[in-house]
Amino acid sequence: MSLSTRRQSALPDGVRKLLTERIEDHLELPFQSSTSAQVMSLCNDEKCDAFKLGELISFDQSLAGHVLAVANSAAYAPKEPIISLHQAVSRLGIGTICEISMAVSLKGKVFDVPGHATLVRELWMHSACSAAYCKEVARSLRENVEGAFLSGLLHDVGMPIVLQNLVDMSRERTDRQIPHGILTAAMEEFHEAVGARMVHHWQLPAWIAEVVAHHHAFSDAGEHRRETAITRMGDLLAHWALDDSAEAEDFAGDADVERELNLYREDVEGLLDLRGQVLEVAEAFL
Amino acid sequence: MSDEAARFDVLVVGGGPAGAKAAVQAAKAGRRVGLVEREAHIGGECVHRGTIPSKTLRETASCLSGLRKRSGGLLGLDAGVGVEVDSLMTRLKSVLAHEERYLADQLARNGIEQLTGVARFRSPSTLEVVRRAGGKTLVQAGIVVIATGSRPRSPASVPVDHEHVLDSDSILSLRYLPRSLVVLGGGVIACEFASIFAALGTEVTLVEKRDRPLGFLDRSLTDRFVAAFESDGGRFLAGASVESVRWDGMSRVVTRLADGSVLCSEKLLCALGRVANVAALDLAAAGLALDERGLVPVDEHYRTAVPHVYAVGDVIGPPALAATGMSQGRLAVRHALGLESEGAPEVIPIGIYTIPEIASVGESERQVTDRLGGAIVGRAQFDEIARAHINGSTDGLLELVCDPEGRRVLGAQAIGEGACDLVHLAQLAIHAGLEVDAFLENVFNFPTLAEAYRVAALDVGGRRARLGGSRAA
Numbered sequence: 232m233s234l235s236t237r238r239q240s241a242l243p244d245g246v247r248k249l250l251t252e253r254i255e256d257h258l259e260l261p262f263q264s265s266t267s268a269q270v271m272s273l274c275n276d277e278k279c280d281a282f283k284l285g286e287l288i289s290f291d292q293s294l295a296g297h298v299l300a301v302a303n304s305a306a307y308a309p310k311e312p313i314i315s316l317h318q319a320v321s322r323l324g325i326g327t328i329c330e331i332s333m334a335v336s337l338k339g340k341v342f343d344v345p346g347h348a349t350l351v352r353e354l355w356m357h358s359a360c361s362a363a364y365c366k367e368v369a370r371s372l373r374e375n376v377e378g379a380f381l382s383g384l385l386h387d388v389g390m391p392i393v394l395q396n397l398v399d400m401s402r403e404r405t406d407r408q409i410p411h412g413i414l415t416a417a418m419e420e421f422h423e424a425v426g427a428r429m430v431h432h433w434q435l436p437a438w439i440a441e442v443v444a445h446h447h448a449f450s451d452a453g454e455h456r457r458e459t460a461i462t463r464m465g466d467l468l469a470h471w472a473l474d475d476s477a478e479a480e481d482f483a484g485d486a487d488v489e490r491e492l493n494l495y496r497e498d499v500e501g502l503l504d505l506r507g508q509v510l511e512v513a514e515a516f517l
Numbered sequence: 518m519s520d521e522a523a524r525f526d527v528l529v530v531g532g533g534p535a536g537a538k539a540a541v542q543a544a545k546a547g548r549r550v551g552l553v554e555r556e557a558h559i560g561g562e563c564v565h566r567g568t569i570p571s572k573t574l575r576e577t578a579s580c581l582s583g584l585r586k587r588s589g590g591l592l593g594l595d596a597g598v599g600v601e602v603d604s605l606m607t608r609l610k611s612v613l614a615h616e617e618r619y620l621a622d623q624l625a626r627n628g629i630e631q632l633t634g635v636a637r638f639r640s641p642s643t644l645e646v647v648r649r650a651g652g653k654t655l656v657q658a659g660i661v662v663i664a665t666g667s668r669p670r671s672p673a674s675v676p677v678d679h680e681h682v683l684d685s686d687s688i689l690s691l692r693y694l695p696r697s698l699v700v701l702g703g704g705v706i707a708c709e710f711a712s713i714f715a716a717l718g719t720e721v722t723l724v725e726k727r728d729r730p731l732g733f734l735d736r737s738l739t740d741r742f743v744a745a746f747e748s749d750g751g752r753f754l755a756g757a758s759v760e761s762v763r764w765d766g767m768s769r770v771v772t773r774l775a776d777g778s779v780l781c782s783e784k785l786l787c788a789l790g791r792v793a794n795v796a797a798l799d800l801a802a803a804g805l806a807l808d809e810r811g812l813v814p815v816d817e818h819y820r821t822a823v824p825h826v827y828a829v830g831d832v833i834g835p836p837a838l839a840a841t842g843m844s845q846g847r848l849a850v851r852h853a854l855g856l857e858s859e860g861a862p863e864v865i866p867i868g869i870y871t872i873p874e875i876a877s878v879g880e881s882e883r884q885v886t887d888r889l890g891g892a893i894v895g896r897a898q899f900d901e902i903a904r905a906h907i908n909g910s911t912d913g914l915l916e917l918v919c920d921p922e923g924r925r926v927l928g929a930q931a932i933g934e935g936a937c938d939l940v941h942l943a944q945l946a947i948h949a950g951l952e953v954d955a956f957l958e959n960v961f962n963f964p965t966l967a968e969a970y971r972v973a974a975l976d977v978g979g980r981r982a983r984l985g986g987s988r989a990a
Contacts, residue, residue: 277696321766323766324767324768325768326680369679369690370678370679370680373566373668373679373686373687374686374687374690375679375680375688375691375692376678376679378692438603454603489649489650490557490649493557493649494649495555495647495649496649
């Protein structure tokens with residue numbers, strides 16, 4: 232697919248050309264943390280148990296901290312504080328541990344662009360919120376929710392990577408800061424293609440790459456059009472949910488996505504009602 | 518909302534098999550017909566969530582199971598745990614596209630007006646259709662046919678979350694093939710999915726409160742089904758009542774049975790029946806009430822308590838099969854329009870797409886015995902049929918059920934690959950009132966499974982002769 236797929240008007244041609252060359256020739260993609268890769272592999276092992284998983288997680292302080300934080304968060308509402316990793320793993324389950332592991336790896340390796348903490352934090356919160364909402368969209372459609380969290384979490388993974396590469400390019404050429412408008416325009420324009428490459432690079436399932444590559448134009452997604460539309464719906468709901476001033480009637484949605492998923496007004500209202508629950512899950516990943 | 522109501526001679530609510538055929542029948546009679554469907558595409562659960570998707574998955578499972586058998590165990594094939602379920606249903610999109618196109622063309626060809634939205638009665642003859650994108654349309658009709666279908670039932674004791682505990686809709690969007698699956702129920706849907714997943718290599722436990730699954734069939738068939746299911750690695754738990762189902766929070770669904778035993782599985786499928794889709798209709802506004810099972814009561818012409826309102830398909834309850842629904846749709850409209858009709862067909866085939874297939878038509882041995890005081894049953898074991906040896910389906914069986922004199926064919930049941938097609942010959946024989954000897958007097962292609970009819974008819978003849986001999990003695 233073309234690297235620059237959409238909304239080309241806001242980005243100066245010179246920046247587009249430089250960024251395209253960099254992405255084509257020297258795009259730097261972060262590696263998945265080894266603990267995360269091991270956790271995901273262990274989670275897929277039939278012999279995986281809470282003890283083994285807890286032990287593996289204990290080797291990674293960041294991951295261990297996040298697992299305990301999520302297990303103690305309002306979203307999981309423990310009756311007693313959870314103080315050990317084994318307790319936390321038993322409480323959250325293998326599937327959630329897998330999701331946390333991926334999230335922590337992404338947060339540490341991808342959603343970390345020095346000098347842009349606020350922007351990256353917003354991006355991260357949006358990803359976590361989209362992940363939680365994607366799961367609820369799939370559930371409301373009486374479809375299996377496996378994979379929905381991950382596709383939501385990863386849909387904008389290209390954004391911080393484009394940002395990091397722009398920052399690096401700027402540092403290599405000049406000390407001047409890139410204007411915010413150019414940063415956001417470049418991220419908007421390139422994040423789908425770059426995100427899909429990142430998904431391939433981390434050897435995640437091919438269908439997730441397809442979702443990431445087309446989440447702004449689900450009808451181009453081929454075989455995984457429906458998963459892509461679900462992800463886009465989660466994306467839109469997350470944008471709305473994270474806007475403190477937005478009321479239910481302010482949710483604009485996307486008529487094409489709602490048509491694709493055959494969501495009636497009452498279905499959408501049901502999803503909007505889940506805002507509090509979804510935000511709790513997302514905040515647990517902060 | 519426009520105050521002006523659109524007027525139809527016949528308004529059909531629901532575009533599944535029953536509704537679509539009702540609409541086509543009315544249009545062919547020259548009436549102005551409207552068809553309201555909630556989903557964007559016609560076809561209902563049958564096309565989009567049930568019959569077609571599950572049969573597409575079954576085809577892959579059946580191929581794997583068949584290859585294992587035909588290779589004499591040389592190939593230990595299964596799909597492989599963790600494989601993407603999508604990859605086992607690669608032809609689904611093209612099959613669905615074909616069905617959607619075919620149905621849409623049929624409706625267009627017959628001049629049927631489609632209204633996409635949710636229908637709700639405002640009065641016995643007036644409905645409002647709430648559009649997906651907002652807005653309402655009022656419609657009036659001289660005849661209304663309710664054909665809104667059904668959805669999986671989720672009992673309060675089984676927490677269906679579409680993640681660990683699934684229903685027959687969400688199991689079809691499973692991303693990966695699970696290692697283990699507990700299936701609750703012993704009906705058609707439970708047995709179909711249990712046998713499909715077992716054939717794909719999942720460790721399946723089928724939990725049924727009765728002593729055997731598919732209790733409406735004769736034991737000779739259900740015993741064979743259980744044997745085939747177990748030979749594919751499945752496990753059948755008879756007489757097992759479920760006390761509770763919960764996800765253990767870690768990796769397993771824990772099912773506790775009334776006898777204290779506990780089953781642990783990666784996923785659980787709840788297939789404990791279906792409920793009619795009637796909540797949105799506001800039947801009370803039409804002067805209608807549901808029966809104690811939550812179904813729309815109808816008479817023998819599929820007419821409800823309100824004379825111009827008919828109901829067909831899953832909303833009226835068993836047998837809730839696509840073929841039956843289609844027939845009901847046609848007959849209801851013919852009755853409503855005062856067209857000649859032979860009434861509901863007495864001989865309706867039942868096809869069950871388990872692995873192996875099971876089919877039944879007409880009366881069972883038990884029914885004939887109860888009604889006539891006896892029955893002669895001729896059996897053809899598929900291991901006597903050359904085609905079955907070629908297909909590797911020698912564990913099949915065809916039974917021809919005849920009257921106590923061994924003359925008239927009254928029923929047939931079959932298990933084995935091709936069973937659902939095979940019973941249609943018996944259906945025609947029953948409908949035409951043929952004697953069993955018709956299967957001896959006609960020549961069938963060789964090698965085909967139809968030969969089983971000849972073998973079963975010979976068996977009936979032999980039993981008849983022995984009975985005649987013993988009577989003479």
